[in-house]
Amino acid sequence: HVDEAVIVVDKPAGLVTAPTPEASRGDLLDQLARKFGEVYLVHRLDLPTSGLLVFARTREANKKLGDAFKLHDVDREYRAVAVGEVGAQTIDRPIDRRRAVTHISPVEALPGATIVSCRLETGRTHQIRIHLAGIGHPLAGDRAHGGEVERAFRPRPPRPALHACVLGFAHPATGE
Numbered sequence: 365h366v367d368e369a370v371i372v373v374d375k376p377a378g379l380v381t382a383p384t385p386e387a388s389r390g391d392l393l394d395q396l397a398r399k400f401g402e403v404y405l406v407h408r409l410d411l412p413t414s415g416l417l418v419f420a421r422t423r424e425a426n427k428k429l430g431d432a433f434k435l436h437d438v439d440r441e442y443r444a445v446a447v448g449e450v451g452a453q454t455i456d457r458p459i460d461r462r463r464a465v466t467h468i469s470p471v472e473a474l475p476g477a478t479i480v481s482c483r484l485e486t487g488r489t490h491q492i493r494i495h496l497a498g499i500g501h502p503l504a505g506d507r508a509h510g511g512e513v514e515r516a517f518r519p520r521p522p523r524p525a526l527h528a529c530v531l532g533f534a535h536p537a538t539g540e
Contacts, residue, residue, distance in 0.1 A: 369425040369537040370418055371396055371403065377414040377523050381405070393419070407433055410490070412505075415442065415528025420536065428536035433487065439532030442482040442492055443471065445525035446501040447510070447517045450478040455495040459488040466495045476517060477504055493524060 365372040373392065375381065380391040382405045396403045396419055403419050404426035420426035432438050446468075455466045465485035472479040478501070482492045493509045496502055502510035505521030534540070 366400070367421075367537075369421055369535065370429070371400065371421060372531065373417050373419065375409055375414060375417050375528075377412050380411055381408040381417065392417070406430060407487070409528055410524075412523040413526045413528065415526075416531035417528070418531060418533065422536075425536035429533065432533050436484075436486055437533075439530060440484045440487070440528065441530035442484070443527050443529050444480050444482055444492060444496065445474070445477050445504040445521070446480050446496050447477050447504055447513050448501045449473065450480050450496075450499075450501045453499075455499060457495060457498060459491060459494055462486075462488060464488045464491050464495065466492055468496075492526060 373396070375392055382391055382393040393403060393405050400421065403421060404423070406418050406420055406426060406429045409415060409417055418429060420429050450468060450470055452469045455468065458464055463486055467483040467485065469481045470478050471481050484491060490509065493503055493506050497506070497509040497511065500513060502514040504514065504517050504525040506514055506524040
């Protein structure tokens with residue numbers, strides 16, 4: 365979606381969201397800026413995570429969206445494949461001494477895994493990955509946080525099985 369205030373993108377896995385110390389060109393922000401001009405980074409997805417991201421096209425939109433993310437006034441849902449049988453629950457465990465809350469709901473049982481819906485109440489780096497691993501149900505394909513449980517899962521996905529599928533926010537210009 366592109367309008368005068370925002371750009372919403374379905375980021376593929378393996379594409380860097382914004383410049384890093386290792387690479388300052390070719391990332392998604394750079395691609396959008398070359399196509400649309402001034403673009404502001406509002407939030408990020410990890411390199412291996414696919415899904416929805418919003419970018420601002422004006423300073424005012426960036427401020428409003430940034431404030432909405434800081435206040436956790438954004439609806440974010442991810443779909444994930446978690447190893448094992450996962451039931452509905454809320455995980456309220458700090459990450460780096462900061463409050464972190466993830467609401468988990470099973471969507472579909474698979475052999476040896478569960479497709480789950482993860483709704484974020486907060487937004488910490490690797491929050492879903494850390495929370496699921498912390499309850500013994502790491503993401504399939506998550507080599508960083510999965511431990512022995514994830515390594516036993518077959519077939520082993522090439523990346524963490526995580527996709528940002530819902531991104532809801534008040535439009536910074538229209539309020540819709």
